[in-house]
Each structure stands twice: as C-alpha cells, then as structure tokens.
Amino acid sequence: MQIGLRTIKTALGAVIAMVIAYEFHLSYWATAGIVTILSVQNTTKYSFRLAGSRIVSAALAFLIATLSFRFLGFNPWAYGIFLLIFIPLAMRLQLQEGIVVSAVLVTHFLLQRSYSWHWISNELALLLIGVGVALVFNLFMPSLQSQIKGFQRLTEDDLTNILKNMQAQFTGEETSADSWTRLGHLLNTIRTGREWSNRQQDNQLFIENDFYRSYFEMRRNQYEMLRQMQTNLDLINLPLAQSEHVEVLLEKAAATVAKPNAAKHLVKTVVKIQSDFDGQPLPTTREEFENRAHLYLFLLDFETLLTLKADFYEKVTWVR
Known part of the structure; x- marks a missing residue:
C-alpha cells in the first residue's frame, strides 16, 4: 500500500485544523477537520479558487438558513426549504463547491436552535480554520518538471524518428506503417x-512561466502538419527530381528537432526547393502531375512545420 503526498497532507491538515479549533474552544471543532479534508486539492490555484467559493457560499447559506429558521422554526422542514432555495441558487452562481460544507455548517444552527451571532461566528471560524489550513498545505506541491521533461524527450524522439522514416520512405527503404504508428x-x-x-x-501561484504548456501546444500543431505530410507522402509513387533535396532536408530536420531556433535556415532551404520546383518543366503525364502536386503540398506543410518551431522559440523564454 502506497501513501501519497495528498493523503499525508489531508490527514495532517485535518488533525491540525481540529486542534486549532479545539484550542479556540469552538463548538463542533471536529468540523474544521472535515472542511480541511474537503479542501485539500491537487493544484494550488484551484485550492485558492475553492476557498473563495466556499466562503461566499457559506455567507449565502447562512443568510438563507437564517430566514428559513426564522419563519418556519428549527425543524427538518425548515432545513429542507433552506436546501431547496440554497442549492439551485449556489449552482446558478457557480458556487457548487461550497454546497456540502455550507449545508453541514447550517445543521449546527438547527441542532442549537439558534442563529445568533455567536453561532454564526463559530461556524465562520470553523470554515476559515479548515480552509486556511488546507491552503497552507496546498502551497507545498512537488515540482512536476522532471516528469514534464520526460514527456518532452519522448515527443522529440518520436518527431525525430518520424522524420527519419519519411526520409527512408523517399528512398524506398521504409513504408509508412511505422510513421503512422509513431504518429x-x-x-x-x-x-x-x-x-x-x-x-x-x-x-x-506567484511564478508565471507557461513554456511547457506553449511547447506542447506547438508540438500539437506540428503533429497536424506531420499527419498531412505523411498523407501526401503515401500518395507519391514516382521518383522525382526534387526527392534527393527533400531527403537531405528531412535528415537535417530530424537532427535538430530538440534544438531551439534551429529551424530558420531550414525554412529558407524549403522555400528555395519550392522556388526550384516552380522552375522545373511541366509534367508530361497525369501521374507525374499528381505526384508533383503531392510533393508540393508536402513541402508546404513541411515549411509550416518548421515555421511553427521557429516562431515558438522567438516568442517564449526557453526553459533548460
């Protein structure tokens, strides 16, 4: 049995919240631990949004509960009317994360048959202690950078092998099956x-660097280009004069997948090949025309593939 970090934080946080509530002589002090259990989350930013939502939700619940108990008395029917009004309103205001906690806190008004300021402040204190302890523990999150770098390396390995396989397919040494699997x-x-x-x-929480998020978005766009390139490559079934130049270009691109800003000179080479392409004599057969058309589309997508990378490294701060 493996005990994760979140489990440890939840257990320890619940204990600390209950001890604090008990030392402040709050009634129903164990509730602070329950609030902490419900408030420990997987990400720091979400835990702060959740805390705000639960505080606003509790304020709304206390208002509705006070009116319900005032006019209907302290009985289960009044509590049911409170829920009938509170739950839809909380959902409409997008405060659904606070419904359970607020509903539990309101039961203390029912049990004590009072919604005096003493009990309102008691419940607010329980909520703030539980949420506050959870926020403190949620500030301590392990860095995921090593795992992300691992996926970055896997992505670059796949890109490299796909480009190498495309190069081999031009020479007739490979088929497209391996490329599609790697795609x-x-x-x-x-x-x-x-x-x-x-x-x-x-x-x-305080550091904004979305390098990796932007990086994988760039690679996602490159994937689309590779898929289109492979589709057009599969439709080329005749040797073409430009094939040798494209093979060399694919080899260079495969060798520089992981290097930042290495795509600019390759983009220029693609443009030159396209320019030479336009200067070639017109095809004499339909089959030759179709093959050259597919190669031209392949080069257009190849240019976009390289431009996406070049533009990315111009706009973001590179994280080593």
Whole structure:
C-alpha cells in the first residue's frame, strides 16, 4: 500500500485544523477537520479558487438558513426549504463547491436552535480554520518538471524518428506503417505532456512561466502538419527530381528537432526547393502531375512545420 503526498497532507491538515479549533474552544471543532479534508486539492490555484467559493457560499447559506429558521422554526422542514432555495441558487452562481460544507455548517444552527451571532461566528471560524489550513498545505506541491521533461524527450524522439522514416520512405527503404504508428504515439505523448504542464502551471501561484504548456501546444500543431505530410507522402509513387533535396532536408530536420531556433535556415532551404520546383518543366503525364502536386503540398506543410518551431522559440523564454 502506497501513501501519497495528498493523503499525508489531508490527514495532517485535518488533525491540525481540529486542534486549532479545539484550542479556540469552538463548538463542533471536529468540523474544521472535515472542511480541511474537503479542501485539500491537487493544484494550488484551484485550492485558492475553492476557498473563495466556499466562503461566499457559506455567507449565502447562512443568510438563507437564517430566514428559513426564522419563519418556519428549527425543524427538518425548515432545513429542507433552506436546501431547496440554497442549492439551485449556489449552482446558478457557480458556487457548487461550497454546497456540502455550507449545508453541514447550517445543521449546527438547527441542532442549537439558534442563529445568533455567536453561532454564526463559530461556524465562520470553523470554515476559515479548515480552509486556511488546507491552503497552507496546498502551497507545498512537488515540482512536476522532471516528469514534464520526460514527456518532452519522448515527443522529440518520436518527431525525430518520424522524420527519419519519411526520409527512408523517399528512398524506398521504409513504408509508412511505422510513421503512422509513431504518429499515434506522438499524439498521446503530447496530450499527456500538456496535461502535466497544465497541472504544473496551476501549482505556480506567484511564478508565471507557461513554456511547457506553449511547447506542447506547438508540438500539437506540428503533429497536424506531420499527419498531412505523411498523407501526401503515401500518395507519391514516382521518383522525382526534387526527392534527393527533400531527403537531405528531412535528415537535417530530424537532427535538430530538440534544438531551439534551429529551424530558420531550414525554412529558407524549403522555400528555395519550392522556388526550384516552380522552375522545373511541366509534367508530361497525369501521374507525374499528381505526384508533383503531392510533393508540393508536402513541402508546404513541411515549411509550416518548421515555421511553427521557429516562431515558438522567438516568442517564449526557453526553459533548460
């Protein structure tokens, strides 16, 4: 059995919250521990949003409960009317995260048959202690950078191998099957890496650096270009004069996948090949025309693939 960090934080936080509430001589002091259990989250930013939502939700609940108990008395029917009004209103105001906690706190008014300031302040104190302890513990989040870098390396390995396989396909040494398999793996890796980078970003309360989130978004766009390139490559079935130049370019691109700002000179080379392409004699057969059209589309997508990377490293701060 493995005990994770969140479990440890939840257990320790609940104990500390109950001890604090007990030392302040609050009634129903164990409730502070329950609030902490419900408030410990996976990301720092979400825990702060949750805390704010629960405080506003509690204030709304106390107001509705006070009116309900005042006019209907302290009985289960009054509590039911409170829930009928409070829950839809909280949902409408997007305060649904605070419904359970607020409903529990209001039961103390019912049990004590009072909504005096003493009991309102008691419940607010329980809420603030529980939420506050959870916030303190949620400030301590492990860095996910090593895991994210791992997905970055996997992404670059897949990109490198796909480009190498495309180069081999031009020479007839490989088929497209391996590229399509790697494209599927690449997409899954990018998605997972983006999820981890989003989680890491949500744990950075005071530091804003979305390099990895932007990085995986750039790679996701490159994936689309690679998929279109592979589709057009599969439709080329004749040797073409430009093939040798494209093979060299693919080899260079594969060798520089992981290098920042290494795409600019490759973009210029693609543009030159396209210019030379336009200067070639017109095709004499339909099949040659179709093959050249697919190669031209391949080069357009290849240019976009390289431009996406070049633009990315111009706009973001590189994280080593």
